[in-house]
Amino acid sequence: MTESPVHPALWPAPRASEAVDATVTVPGSKSVTNRGLVLAALAAEPGWLRRPLRSRDTLLMAEALRATGVGIEEGVGPDGSGEAWRIIPAGLHGPATVDVGNAGTVMRFLPPVAALADGPIRFDGDPRSYERPLGAVIEALRTLGARIDDDGRGALPLTVHGVGALDGGPVSIDASSSSQFVSALLLSAPRFNQGVEVRHTGATLPSLPHILMTVDMLRAVGAQVDSPESGGEPNVWRVAPSAMLGRDLTVEPDLSNAQPFLAAALITGGRVTIPDWPEHTTQPGDALREIFTAMGGSYELNELGLTFTGTGTVRGIDVDLSDVGELTPGIAAVAALADSESVLRGVAHLRLHETDRLAALTKEINGLGGDVTETEDGLRIRPRRLHGGIFHTYEDHRMATAGAIIGLAVKDVQIENVGTTAKTLPDFPRMWTGMLGA
Template identity: 50%
Template sequence: MVSILTGSEATGTQSDPWPAPLARQPVEAVVAVPGSKSGTNRALVLAALANGTSRLRGALRSRDTLLMAGVLRTLGIEVSTEGPDWVVHGHPTPSAAPTARAECGNAGTVARFTPALATLTRGDVVFDGDARMRERPLTPLLGALRELGAEIDGDRMPFTVHGRGRLRGGEVIVDASHSSQLVSGLLLASPHYDTGVTVVHRGSRLPSAPYLDMTVADLRAAGATVEVDAVCSPAAGPVADTRRWRVEPGRPTAADRTIEPDMNSAAAFLAAAVATGGRVMISDWPESTEQPGRLLPDLLVAMGGTARRTSAGLEITGAGAVHGIDVDLSDFGEAAPILTALAVLADSPSRLRGIAHLRLQETDRLAALALELGRLGARITVADDGLAISPAPLHGARLDPHADHRLAMAYAVVGLVVPGIVIDDIATTGKTVPDFPEMWTAMLDQ
């Protein structure tokens, strides 16, 4: 059974009730969002084992990336900051401190990307995290690492990796149906395995597949040789999925890198334009990207906005009405909380499909969205694979984000239109947007 944690249960802190600001007029703003969490943590991992020093510009400095830096230091990697930049002094065979303890919080990227690195260090490392992280899927990853030659005690947090300075590598089959991070966690350190690695996902449809495109692109940018094959298996059913990644052994190179803005974090600000009939521009939106957030503009257009790319960034303009949407979000489940926020404001029903895996995120996002937005009067039904939302009159209420940054941001979007919404534990947004309350208020003041 997967539980829904409140903010205080997950973080050990008291809730800090935050009255969500009401938009008195259509929002008109230009917003610069922080660097991508996914991009920052992938870059930190690749830089950690590179031969030389890497500088990461525009990198995110939030709870999740600070946790990643802390775990890398635990593994013997020198990570520092110089002004806004991260500086990583890579080491191909670092040594962990005796009785090292890697604290992962509730960061999936940290918990899933760093155990493979720990096998390449010399020393024993105990991995642990927040109460919710102890429930999130790790067993397929740890089992796969054992098949590749790792010595690991335990299948869930807390578990211990006995680093021996090397990992044999080889071929492994893993069911990553619950999280694409399980595959990324095997691939990112794989150039350092003795024989490289071949990872085969075999199971139901792989969720959030574009994140694996990010992993492959980052590996190639670091000099790794990566081959990718994807084959559907109709005989096993319409959602059966078999994919294969092969990474050759080698030594990734250190390099300076600029991290893209986080498109997932941009979603709430762009949704503000659709919700209020206003206009919001996200500056420095990349012309091309592997981030799943590249799908966001079309989704917002389907719900009543218009999108325009300029040399300055991406601009979304609302039309004064929000429309329902029927969409498969298998590739972009991160958008579900914000789209749900818009859907409860819409003039027609919505159906968000392909997001059963969100039950295993920072909280059970499907149950939490239905429960909390239901306090406003929203009509949300949890289905096997997602959510069904029907128009209903809304009123104010106090909402708990359940220690989930994306839920807190979604509530803030609804609060632009519905008076009297108070959000507990708004500080949970610090997981990816350290200054979210200030940025949200500043958006409304422009």
């Protein structure tokens, strides 16, 4: 641990004194938890969500649904097998106010749900949420028959004036800024009178695995979805109107949140096991197996989970991360410790995430002595000897974990507001020091 004086807002990132050797149980997937909550809330019968993630983003989603009349009971599953939420659908209604925090899934997935409610639902959130792209979802919902008051901003805050139903039908949307625009319309579509036909008109579509996740989860609750990967028209998704079934869903571990722990094995030449890593999944974090192998490690996937092993040598990488952009901060942190140059491509949309992640990574890594430059669609990272300093997080959970990764190999790195990791990974500091045996 660093010996530097500690400011109350700063967390001394532990430096690894030896190769890590740990098993780290990662909480459930935020993406699966929040999609599961929406689908269960719109179902025709109650359902169970087992092993849900309890984090700021998922609790905001649960509270928002409760505010519109959905019953969500937290406890243990019917067989006593661990934490589970019982979701009891009800007639959605306002008036209600939804706090989205800075959660993209809440601010984008719930306006279509609100359009199905009877009464006004107001959406508000953190100051940064006002700057995040939402206009395409607002205009798409208006095309589908919704009445939304946003004072012409195309952003939060806004009010959806629901009348208990939505016509639905065909709509075009440019989802180049976020795949969540497409998922937002698909998740509620079975409840639209005409279902929906969503046509993506943009030149690029980031984070495609998240749309595949949405489609798979819709089909699991009985929805009929025609999609490009199943032989449908490119960039077009069609969902037929139907009732959705209440299901008993077990949430997978959040594979993206496993990233810093796998990075620790890679950087220290150690070994980390993540239990319950699924053999098949639509989670973008599954790509870490191949990306970190290309950067110098190796993995074994078996019934115990995923075990990742590093050699202590970290290689640079030239990689297109357009489908897995959320992994960029952690990969950039590892690349800053590599023995050769890295180029991270296809992630221009990260300028519109919790913060401008490309600018933030450039500033913070360079502030520790690094050599990072922004490109049109990503980052170029040249290895340099790093030194200690303050790593600012911009209230972005993945910036905080990126700083912790660098701190494993660099003395006296201090993370500003490490508590922002509670957005998706509660108790990260304890998990991190526990991995290191502290």
